[in-house]
Amino acid sequence: MKNQKNAPKGLGALLNKSDTIIAILLTLIIAFLWFETTKFEKVPALFSNNIPPEMFPQILLIIILGMVLIIPFEHIFLKRNGKNIDSSRKTRVANSTIGTMMILSIIIASSQILGAALTIIAVSILLPIYWGERRLKVLIPYVVGFPLFVIVLFNIILGVHFEPGLLDLIKS
Amino acid sequence: MEDIVKGIGLLLEFQNILLILSGVLIGVLVGALPGLSSPMAIALLIPFTISLDPVAAIAMMAALYCAGTFGGSITAILINAPGAPPAVATALDGYPMAKNGEPGRALGLAAVSSVFGGVFSLIVFIFAAPLLAKLALEFGPAEYFGLAVFALSMLASMSGKSSLRNLISGLVGVLIGTIGIHLTTGVERFTFDIPDLEEGIHFVPVLIGLFAVSELFKQSEKLNAVVERIQAKALRLPSLLELKKLKYTILRSSGIGTFIGILPAEGSTVAAIIGYNEARRWSKEKDKFGKGSPEGIVGPEAANNAAAGGAMVPTLALGIPGSGSTALILAALIMHGFRPGPYLISETPEFVYAIFGAMLIANLGFLFIGLVGAKFFSLVAFIPKKLLWPAVFIFSMIGSYSFASSMFDVWVMLAAGLVGYFMDRHGFSAAPLVMGLILGKLVEESFSQSMIIHDNNFFALLESPVVLLFFVLTFLSLSSPFWTKFFSKK
Numbered sequence: 001m002k003n004q005k006n007a008p009k010g011l012g013a014l015l016n017k018s019d020t021i022i023a024i025l026l027t028l029i030i031a032f033l034w035f036e037t038t039k040f041e042k043v044p045a046l047f048s049n050n051i052p053p054e055m056f057p058q059i060l061l062i063i064i065l066g067m068v069l070i071i072p073f074e075h076i077f078l079k080r081n082g083k084n085i086d087s088s089r090k091t092r093v094a095n096s097t098i099g100t101m102m103i104l105s106i107i108i109a110s111s112q113i114l115g116a117a118l119t120i121i122a123v124s125i126l127l128p129i130y131w132g133e134r135r136l137k138v139l140i141p142y143v144v145g146f147p148l149f150v151i152v153l154f155n156i157i158l159g160v161h162f163e164p165g166l167l168d169l170i171k172s
Numbered sequence: 173m174e175d176i177v178k179g180i181g182l183l184l185e186f187q188n189i190l191l192i193l194s195g196v197l198i199g200v201l202v203g204a205l206p207g208l209s210s211p212m213a214i215a216l217l218i219p220f221t222i223s224l225d226p227v228a229a230i231a232m233m234a235a236l237y238c239a240g241t242f243g244g245s246i247t248a249i250l251i252n253a254p255g256a257p258p259a260v261a262t263a264l265d266g267y268p269m270a271k272n273g274e275p276g277r278a279l280g281l282a283a284v285s286s287v288f289g290g291v292f293s294l295i296v297f298i299f300a301a302p303l304l305a306k307l308a309l310e311f312g313p314a315e316y317f318g319l320a321v322f323a324l325s326m327l328a329s330m331s332g333k334s335s336l337r338n339l340i341s342g343l344v345g346v347l348i349g350t351i352g353i354h355l356t357t358g359v360e361r362f363t364f365d366i367p368d369l370e371e372g373i374h375f376v377p378v379l380i381g382l383f384a385v386s387e388l389f390k391q392s393e394k395l396n397a398v399v400e401r402i403q404a405k406a407l408r409l410p411s412l413l414e415l416k417k418l419k420y421t422i423l424r425s426s427g428i429g430t431f432i433g434i435l436p437a438e439g440s441t442v443a444a445i446i447g448y449n450e451a452r453r454w455s456k457e458k459d460k461f462g463k464g465s466p467e468g469i470v471g472p473e474a475a476n477n478a479a480a481g482g483a484m485v486p487t488l489a490l491g492i493p494g495s496g497s498t499a500l501i502l503a504a505l506i507m508h509g510f511r512p513g514p515y516l517i518s519e520t521p522e523f524v525y526a527i528f529g530a531m532l533i534a535n536l537g538f539l540f541i542g543l544v545g546a547k548f549f550s551l552v553a554f555i556p557k558k559l560l561w562p563a564v565f566i567f568s569m570i571g572s573y574s575f576a577s578s579m580f581d582v583w584v585m586l587a588a589g590l591v592g593y594f595m596d597r598h599g600f601s602a603a604p605l606v607m608g609l610i611l612g613k614l615v616e617e618s619f620s621q622s623m624i625i626h627d628n629n630f631f632a633l634l635e636s637p638v639v640l641l642f643f644v645l646t647f648l649s650l651s652s653p654f655w656t657k658f659f660s661k662k
Contacts, residue, residue, distance in 0.1 A: 022598055033347075033362070041359045051623045053354040053361055056616050060347045067340050074336055083333050089597045100392040101590065104385075104565065108582055111569075120566050127562040131395050142559050150566055158220065160574040 016075040018089060026068045030061050037061070096131065103130055115165020116155075120147045176298075179525025183533070188228045192530050195235030196537040202236075203243015204549045205560070207391050209257070210240025211603070214500040215379035216567050218507065219575040226508040227523060231530030233504055234484070237497045238290055238534040241440050241480045242542070245282040245473055246549045250275060258440035258476035261448035265461060265468025272464050276408035276546070281469045283542045284410055285422050289474035290535035292426035293433060293481025298528055300434070304489035305517035313621035314633045318642030320615045323436035323492045325646040327604040338604045341595065345608020346615055348373055356620060368580040375503045377572040377581040378609060381588025382602040384568045388561045389593040395557050407546040414466065421451045421467045422474045429475035433482020439495030439603075440476040440483075447475025481531060488516060488524055491614065496603035499610050506610075 037054040075085050103126055111119040124143050133139055154160040164171075183189065198217075202208040214233050221229035244259030249266035262282060269278040311319070327342040328335035351362045352372030363369040410418070425447035432443040451471025452461045461468050483494025484501075491513035493499035505512045510520075517524050542549075572585040592602045626632035633639050648655075 018598065036362060036364075040361055043357045043359060049624060050356045051620050051628065053357050053359040056619060057347060057350045057361065060343055060350070064340055064343050064347070067336055067343075070336060071340075074334060078334060085333055085599050088599065093597075094393040096395065097389050097392045097593075100389060104586060108569070108579075108586055111582070112579060116570075116573075119569070123562050123566050123569075127565065128558045131392065131558045133556070133558040138556070138559070146563060146566075150570070154570055154574070158223075160570060161577055 014076065015072045016085065018086065019075060020072040023068050023071045026071075027065065030065050030068065034058065034061050099130060100127070103127065111165075112163065113165055115167050116162035117147065117151055117164075118166055120150055175521035176525045178522035179527075180529050182227045182522060182526040183231060183529045185228075188225075188231060188530075189533070191224070191228045191232040192235045192533050193537055195232040195530075196239040196534050196541060199236040199239025199241075199534070200243035200246070200538055200541055200545075200549060201552060203240040203259075204246045204552050205555070207387055207557075207561075208564070209383065209387075210237050210243075211379075211496045211500055211606075212383040212387065212564075213240065214497055214504070215376070215383045216564075216571050218379070218500065218504050219376050219571040221504065222507060222575070226505075226510065227526050229508060230501065230504060230523075230527055233501050234527050234530045235534035235537070237501065238477065238480050238531050239538040239541075240497075241477050242283065242286040242473075242538045243549070245286070246279065246542075246546070249278045249282060249469075258444045258479075259472075260441065261444045261472035262469060262476075264448065264472075265463070265465045268462065269464035269466075269469065274408075274464070277410070278464075278469055279407040279542065279546050280409045281414075281418075281466055282473045283407060283539050284415070285418075285425070285470035285474040286477040287535050287539045288422050289426040289429055289476070289478035290481055291532065292423075292474075293430040293478040294528060294531055294535070296430045296434075297481050297485050297531075298525075301485050301489040301524065302517055302521070304485060305514040308490050308514040309518060311514075311638065312636075313618040313625065314636050315638045315642070316614065317618035317622050317633070318636075318639035318646075319490065319492060320611055320618060322642040322646045322649065323486075323611060324608065324615070325649040326436045327607060328650060328652075333599045337598075337600045341600045341602070342604040342608035342611075345605040345610075346612035347608075348378070348605075349609050349612025350616065355617075368578065373584060374575060374581055375507070375609065376575040377585035378588045379500060379503065379606060380568045380572050381585040381590075382592040382606060384564055385585060385589025386592030386596060386602065388565055388568075389589065390596065391557055391561055407542050409543075410466075418466060418470050421454070422470050424450060424454065425471045425474035426478040429478025430482040432475070433479035433494055434485045436486050436492045436494060439497070440479040443479035443482075444472035444476035448472040477535070484527070484531070488512060488527070489514060491516075493607055493610060496606060499603070499607045503610055 037057050040052075040054045043050065043052060078085050104123075107119060107122055107126070110122075114122065121143065124146050125139075128139060128142065151162070155162045183192070198213055199210055202210060202213040213236055217233060217236065221232060224232075241258050244254050244257070245262045245266065248254040248259035248263035249270050252263050252267040254260045254263050266278045266282060269275075324339075324342050324346070327338050349372070351369055353360055353363075353370055360370060415422075428447050428450060429440075429443040432446060433440070448468060448471045451467045452458060455461065455465070455467050457465065457467070479495070480497075483498045486492045486494045487498040487502050491502065491511070493502050502512050505516075510516055510523075568585060568589075569582055572581045573579065575581060595602060595605075622633055623630070634643070
């Protein structure tokens, strides 16, 4: 009874809040990309019988926009089929996920300074520790063994070029 | 016949057999590890196989693809957590049978029906692919455009919650494919003055980001999840009497799976669910379903493995991927300098037969590996996530970087991972985006060529009966939610 009282009415019941935000965001991106297509270089007369380079992306943007505008109302059709679009997003993004995203971004940003080997070691140490792995008898063999295995396999056996980074500075 | 012998000959080198068996082993392993999937493993494998001989590289991926589909059933049966989406339906009866004290029997039924489904679809593949390719040789750009549009429309019914969102994902993939220099005019599109974007966005980092890194973010939410495991000492093969009882279910599901696999964009998951439903519909013991029915195991298992072989038919014969994994194999073929489609079969038939041979070996290989290693594979699901996923990230970074020795690609991988994670949260699947990205070039090229041929008159395309047929099929595919409802009410 209480839920029924609190249930949104009118336009609020038709629109799904999260999907409306997504639709607005996507529409803004589409508008920006459309604007970009208007700035494409003009084609020389030699190629004038080809379709212009902006035509295909513009057709796609129009079709995508048409579909995006349906998204806020889609939950109504999905509900009728017993599907709940909100089930996977009813909880907030976990702090551990946000932290993981930040750690990985920082590691990639610093990988050019660190070099490949130290980056691999950094991932092997930071991520398990951040995720709560505290067992030293597991961590130590992993932190030593896994990077060594990766370096031997990819750098030495498969010949993938690994940037030396900081290790080069230390050597010199 | 000569081409078949040549194809098998290409495979019989020691290195190739070793790579195929490694593909099978990796496939069963990733299939058995919840969270890891065969598309992810293929995406990670692509950059490292670029330097290999194309036969060895593609054969390894094809073997991994077949084995990964079976691997998912191991954890579905033993811990009620499907290692891969196609094994979802297997868990419905596999886990109850294991709980009833017969884990070895459940695994044996899954393995034998998987092998049967796989081999059945390969037999269809060997006959259907050349026929389809022969037909497609008659296609001009307009027909190809019609086919590609039809394939894109089929993305709507790919797995996921929403057809609309699948279509948007697919079209966004096509749009991403337009980044870079326009081949026919030389005009830069969406490059934002970034030199790395002039060549367009590389497939590999996008694929790795969408399949591996986004999954890592998802897994970081449930690091402490505890699963209950049922001990399986060995895999027990079903008796001849039992197989005799189940033969119609296996045969029916193999047919369903192969057919669904051949349809563009319809993968093993859809096949497995339909295989399960049909097994139940035809069963004389419907009440046993959900409680450990053997038919409930062989139905989805034969179907999902048959779909894996079926999906290779449009991939190799038309250049239109049949599923997410075959989209990645298609990307690998393009990177190895092949032109997937009818010319692949007409010009290098031995190569196609070599892939066929690899898949055949893979099907027999995972039965053998399952027989000797069931106990081991039931344990791999317990590798701590806190150690497994950092390793996956390291492989992802190296894979993205080594493809073009570019840090830009590593950033693209991370961006694709973030986008993939948020897409999944909001009901947008990554697989249609990948298929759109791979089909994008074909769609634009065939559209441009058709427009030039027909003096920019779009309606002139409809003069071709084949194009018309594809457009009708596209309409039927997009309107299927409405007419299936209409007919089911009647």
